Amino acid sequence: MRTCVRLGVLLAVAGVVLVSSAETGASPGTTERVSVATPTPIGAPVARAAGSSELCLFLASPAARNVTWRFRWEDYVSCGLAEPLPEATAALGPPPPPVGPLAAFGADVRVNDPTGDVHPDETQNNTTVAVKGDTVCVAYNDDVGGTGFARSVDRGATFADRGPVSSRGDPVLAVGPDGHFALAHMRDDDENGIPDEIVVSISEDDCQSFPPTHFAQQDALVDKPWVAADRTGGSYNGRIYTCWTEFEAGVPHIKFRRVIPFVAPIVDVRTGAANNLVQGCQVAVGKDGEVFVAWEEGADTSQAGSIWLRRSLDGGDTFQAAVKVSDLTHAADPAITNCVFFGGALGPAAHPIRIQDFPSLAASPVNDDVYLVWNERRGGDTDIVFYRSVNDGGNWSFMRVVHDVVSRDQFMPAVAVAPDGTIKVQWYDRRNDPNNAQFDLYAAKSTNRGVAFQEERVTDIASGLDNFVPAPPPFCYMGDYNGLAADFTEFFHVWGDNRDTAHGHLDPNVYFDWQPLPAAVGGIAELPDVASHSGRSGGDEALPAALAAAAAGVLAAGAWYARRRWVR
Numbered sequence: 001m002r003t004c005v006r007l008g009v010l011l012a013v014a015g016v017v018l019v020s021s022a023e024t025g026a027s028p029g030t031t032e033r034v035s036v037a038t039p040t041p042i043g044a045p046v047a048r049a050a051g052s053s054e055l056c057l058f059l060a061s062p063a064a065r066n067v068t069w070r071f072r073w074e075d076y077v078s079c080g081l082a083e084p085l086p087e088a089t090a091a092l093g094p095p096p097p098p099v100g101p102l103a104a105f106g107a108d109v110r111v112n113d114p115t116g117d118v119h120p121d122e123t124q125n126n127t128t129v130a131v132k133g134d135t136v137c138v139a140y141n142d143d144v145g146g147t148g149f150a151r152s153v154d155r156g157a158t159f160a161d162r163g164p165v166s167s168r169g170d171p172v173l174a175v176g177p178d179g180h181f182a183l184a185h186m187r188d189d190d191e192n193g194i195p196d197e198i199v200v201s202i203s204e205d206d207c208q209s210f211p212p213t214h215f216a217q218q219d220a221l222v223d224k225p226w227v228a229a230d231r232t233g234g235s236y237n238g239r240i241y242t243c244w245t246e247f248e249a250g251v252p253h254i255k256f257r258r259v260i261p262f263v264a265p266i267v268d269v270r271t272g273a274a275n276n277l278v279q280g281c282q283v284a285v286g287k288d289g290e291v292f293v294a295w296e297e298g299a300d301t302s303q304a305g306s307i308w309l310r311r312s313l314d315g316g317d318t319f320q321a322a323v324k325v326s327d328l329t330h331a332a333d334p335a336i337t338n339c340v341f342f343g344g345a346l347g348p349a350a351h352p353i354r355i356q357d358f359p360s361l362a363a364s365p366v367n368d369d370v371y372l373v374w375n376e377r378r379g380g381d382t383d384i385v386f387y388r389s390v391n392d393g394g395n396w397s398f399m400r401v402v403h404d405v406v407s408r409d410q411f412m413p414a415v416a417v418a419p420d421g422t423i424k425v426q427w428y429d430r431r432n433d434p435n436n437a438q439f440d441l442y443a444a445k446s447t448n449r450g451v452a453f454q455e456e457r458v459t460d461i462a463s464g465l466d467n468f469v470p471a472p473p474p475f476c477y478m479g480d481y482n483g484l485a486a487d488f489t490e491f492f493h494v495w496g497d498n499r500d501t502a503h504g505h506l507d508p509n510v511y512f513d514w515q516p517l518p519a520a521v522g523g524i525a526e527l528p529d530v531a532s533h534s535g536r537s538g539g540d541e542a543l544p545a546a547l548a549a550a551a552a553g554v555l556a557a558g559a560w561y562a563r564r565r566w567v568r
Helices: 002-015 053-059 073-078 545-567
Strands: 031-033 124-132 135-142 146-152 159-166 172-175 181-187 197-203 214-218 221-229 240-248 251-260 267-271 277-285 291-298 304-312 323-329 360-363 370-378 381-389 397-401 410-417 423-429 440-446 454-457 483-486 490-497 509-516
Touching: 124 483, 124 509, 135 159, 135 172, 135 181, 135 490, 135 509, 146 181, 159 181, 159 197, 181 221, 181 240, 197 221, 197 240, 197 251, 214 240, 214 251, 240 277, 240 291, 251 277, 251 291, 267 277, 267 291, 267 304, 277 360, 291 360, 291 370, 304 370, 323 370, 323 381, 370 410, 370 423, 381 410, 381 423, 410 483, 423 483, 423 490, 440 490
Parallel strands: 031 159, 124 172, 172 221, 221 277, 360 410
Antiparallel strands: 124 135, 124 490, 135 146, 146 159, 172 181, 181 197, 197 214, 221 240, 240 251, 251 267, 277 291, 291 304, 304 323, 360 370, 370 381, 381 397, 410 423, 423 440, 440 454, 483 490, 490 509
């Protein structure tokens, strides 16, 4: 019965227009593979029957190109939809040497163990990171086994690959006030290759295992979850929220649910249509416990899109009306037509990579600011734009393009806010390659609420591209997001990286780096237009901004000294 229901959903969804996938990258590091502690993570390496009827039916339908999750090449081969690939293909030339100073960043550290990677199903991407004390927890899409994760107990100096968590991917991490890590991800309950569950797994053993503890949705066609935890100390402290995309009879919806302290009813935050697609939601918590959900919407048949947001002032029980943050022009290059997914792709044509315009969302812990960043096409290439609300998401203003160099493509941004209010944005950047192909990770920080940013290169080595497999299907996937987090002393960066090689190809892996917060004392600048929220008080137990900044400065100095000894 359950299979029949799902099969009906798949047939109904065959007319959707949203997104599909393929991948790239790789590199050396200090990772070791360890056996996973009991309880064993779910979904350990996915053993599916070759060419299951449901999966083959789905892959042969238009719907397979209208979702963002990635299928493995072996799935297409086993269904008779593609031929096995040769061992090696031509790649772009060697990456350019480092350009400019690397600032305060240490050596890049590889997070995952690439043992077992086989082209083209060797990619790790869609990275996410959360930090508690000395423990850095990182999760990512892993072609070897769905969602993978790794753990560091020395604040990122070394990592141990913990293996797979679930049979599908799109992981996102958060940390609750109890110190437990929460991991939202998709799961394939029937192991037929099609995600049908949104799970929030709670690790009570410090990122050593993630059992399936809370189910946000089951028996549905799902995509792109996100998760956030309330750590304000206020009325809703300890609540954990998740959002995701769900397809009902071919129509996409943005769904939301509180999963902790108990599972609440599902809220339909936004309903799309066949010609108005909604995707890429993120959820964040404000300083007084406000809940914000942002997403992208637009038609696949035009270059026009928009970013929207809804907020809740009662812990996610109800939401106010949706607010349009801004219209946008899709970042994709309309001249690139050989990567045929919703959102389109960036060049070069011989090595395209799929690109989305999904927003990255963060709320300040020290005032009523909410921040959004995304990539969009401006002046012939792709740039990162920064928007700010100073009244809990009620009104929005375009602040600036984050980066000073606006030539060539900048794409796939993430934003985070430290406890002292310092803002950090990271993104992929092609400024160092005159061919606008190879890319680095760059980052910029602001201590004046986004009025100005200081940018720096993060990566030691640029990434090349050789992941494109023509068709069917075109594998031109680099993921849809990267992870960025902060604590009182440092920012933590994770990203998909293509510097490594294996089997005659570039081998995409996950890399990590960190940077101390600015050591300035005095807190974040106040602006005259800050609107104080007149509702429920919350977060009264948090450090005042000035004290937090002072503490961060002192701790950063000690951490900086210790980290240089670890990493160097």
